Amino acid sequence: MCSSLTIMWKESKLPVLGVVACLLIGVLLCIALLGSKDSPFLSWGNQFPNRWGDNDAREVDEVNEERDALKNLLGRLVTGEERNQLQSGGFTCHFDQHFETCLSANPVRISNGGLTVHVLSDGSKFERSIRPYARRDDERMMKPVTPVQILHGDAANLPPCDFVHSTPAVIFSTAVTGNAFHEFSEIIIPLFLTCRHFRSQLKFVTTDRNASWIQKYSGILNRLSDYEALNLDHGSVHCFRGAVVGLRYHDNLALNPSDVPAGYIMHEFRQFLRESYGVKIKNVHEIEKLQKPVLILISRNHTRKFLNEDALVEQAQELGFQVVRAGYDTVSNLELLAKMCGSCNILVGVHGAGLSNEIFLPDGAVVLQVVPLGLDWASTYYFAVPAIAMDLHYLEYKTETKESSLFEVYGPDDPVIADPASIYAAKGYEAVRALYVDGQNLKINLDRFKYTLEEAMRLVRRSLS
Numbered sequence: 001m002c003s004s005l006t007i008m009w010k011e012s013k014l015p016v017l018g019v020v021a022c023l024l025i026g027v028l029l030c031i032a033l034l035g036s037k038d039s040p041f042l043s044w045g046n047q048f049p050n051r052w053g054d055n056d057a058r059e060v061d062e063v064n065e066e067r068d069a070l071k072n073l074l075g076r077l078v079t080g081e082e083r084n085q086l087q088s089g090g091f092t093c094h095f096d097q098h099f100e101t102c103l104s105a106n107p108v109r110i111s112n113g114g115l116t117v118h119v120l121s122d123g124s125k126f127e128r129s130i131r132p133y134a135r136r137d138d139e140r141m142m143k144p145v146t147p148v149q150i151l152h153g154d155a156a157n158l159p160p161c162d163f164v165h166s167t168p169a170v171i172f173s174t175a176v177t178g179n180a181f182h183e184f185s186e187i188i189i190p191l192f193l194t195c196r197h198f199r200s201q202l203k204f205v206t207t208d209r210n211a212s213w214i215q216k217y218s219g220i221l222n223r224l225s226d227y228e229a230l231n232l233d234h235g236s237v238h239c240f241r242g243a244v245v246g247l248r249y250h251d252n253l254a255l256n257p258s259d260v261p262a263g264y265i266m267h268e269f270r271q272f273l274r275e276s277y278g279v280k281i282k283n284v285h286e287i288e289k290l291q292k293p294v295l296i297l298i299s300r301n302h303t304r305k306f307l308n309e310d311a312l313v314e315q316a317q318e319l320g321f322q323v324v325r326a327g328y329d330t331v332s333n334l335e336l337l338a339k340m341c342g343s344c345n346i347l348v349g350v351h352g353a354g355l356s357n358e359i360f361l362p363d364g365a366v367v368l369q370v371v372p373l374g375l376d377w378a379s380t381y382y383f384a385v386p387a388i389a390m391d392l393h394y395l396e397y398k399t400e401t402k403e404s405s406l407f408e409v410y411g412p413d414d415p416v417i418a419d420p421a422s423i424y425a426a427k428g429y430e431a432v433r434a435l436y437v438d439g440q441n442l443k444i445n446l447d448r449f450k451y452t453l454e455e456a457m458r459l460v461r462r463s464l465s
């Protein structure tokens with residue numbers, strides 16, 4: 001009881017007078033409650049902290065109004081029967097090929113460091129488990145994601161609140177991190193889709209917490225929420241006005257305006273990113289024209305790296321580009337990267353996570369993807385299709401078998417070289433991954449690559465004229 005009042009003060013930044021008043025009321029309330037058993041219903045009432053500390057029991061109307069408002073916000077995240085369930089019972093879940101999510105417009109109590117969510121039910125007792133990461137079709141990637149238990153029970157079985165929050169909670173896992181493509185596809189864009197319309201009035205609760213991930217994306221998280229992302233300790237119970245467990249997902253680096261929540265397009269997300277990082281340029285036309293066009297080269301240093309990167313850089317310079325190599329250090333500094341890519345004309349890289357930085361390019365810029373042996377499908381669906389949805393020019397340099405380091409190992413007639421599709425059919429994704437994703441580097445044929453770079457230069461020049 002008293003501890004929840006303490007939290008309310010912290011949150012509301014009351015003027016000194018208010019604090020004194022609140023203190024008095026707190027003391028009075030504690031005295032009033034002394035001896036009376038802590039009724040679970042009273043505790044539920046406490047979940048609605050009143051910002052001004054003038055009275056503990058807020059008007060029922062106001063509470064209902066807030067719940068309806070929350071139902072409307074959450075209602076954008078579901079359709080049909082699920083939306084009806086949310087409207088009538090205040091709770092619903094959605095299971096999809098790629099993600100699972102549960103929404104509660106009713107107060108929830110979160111314990112066990114975010115891994116247990118208690119929801120008040122009308123009598124029936126049941127539980128379910130949600131893995132709050134949007135890649136449920138990929139068991140390998142889902143392995144480190146700890147499931148969140150959602151327990152529906154009656155008021156008597158709910159743990160009392162230690163902390164009371166005035167917003168809903170949005171729970172998601174940061175277990176799968178370190179790869180920008182997946183970070184954007186499966187966390188950042190889903191966060192935007194799920195949370196944008198809450199106008200920052202929500203608190204993130206991260207599970208499988210990775211503090212450096214939160215630091216890396218703080219520019220974006222701080223724009224989606226007015227509050228720090230919470231790391232709940234295991235011992236205490238946090239009460240929220242409602243909750244989202246697991247995020248909405250559309251597709252690889254995609255926002256689909258006809259999908260739920262309707263209306264968001266890639267263009268809006270890219271604008272949101274520019275605002276998050278203070279990038280002023282929206283379109284390549286706005287780039288300073290006096291300087292040479294800037295080409296950012298994603299410089300990989302282990303798998304799928306350019307074996308003749310220096311020569312490749314020289315060639316691009318000779319063709320008139322100002323080349324900037326983005327290595328491991330740059331790629332981990334998102335703000336720097338957003339600013340660098342935000343004013344560059346062309347992004348060049350071998351198929352891989354670094355190309356997700358296309359998301360920061362200005363409209364009309366060029367993406368040049370170097371497609372390694374055996375990775376045509378992923379190249380198309382991970383980066384080519386999204387690039388086009390971002391209003392970028394997309395070019396592709398499809399390597400010949402001889403340019404792959406696998407060629408020397410296997411020779412021209414081995415199915416690994418001659419027919420990668422047969423490897424997939426016979427041995428499955430793990431074998432493909434070991435060979436083509438993790439097992440090859442590329443020695444680019446510069447005579448052939450020159451044509452693609454020249455085409456890129458034509459596109460760049462056209463956008464500058």
Ligand SMILES: *[C@@H]1O[C@H](CO)[C@@H](O)[C@H](O)[C@H]1NC(C)=O
Pocket residue numbers: 175177178179210211212213216
């Ligand atoms: C935490 O996130 C950072 C940033 O994405 C990543 O580089 C790092 O590998 C992650 N750490 C763990 C233990 O997953």
Ligand SMILES: *[C@@H]1O[C@H](CO)[C@@H](O)[C@H](O)[C@H]1NC(C)=O
Pocket residue numbers: 301302327328329
């Ligand atoms: C190569 O990559 C590793 C991480 O995979 C990084 O720690 C290291 O600094 C990189 N080296 C260079 C020269 O970029």
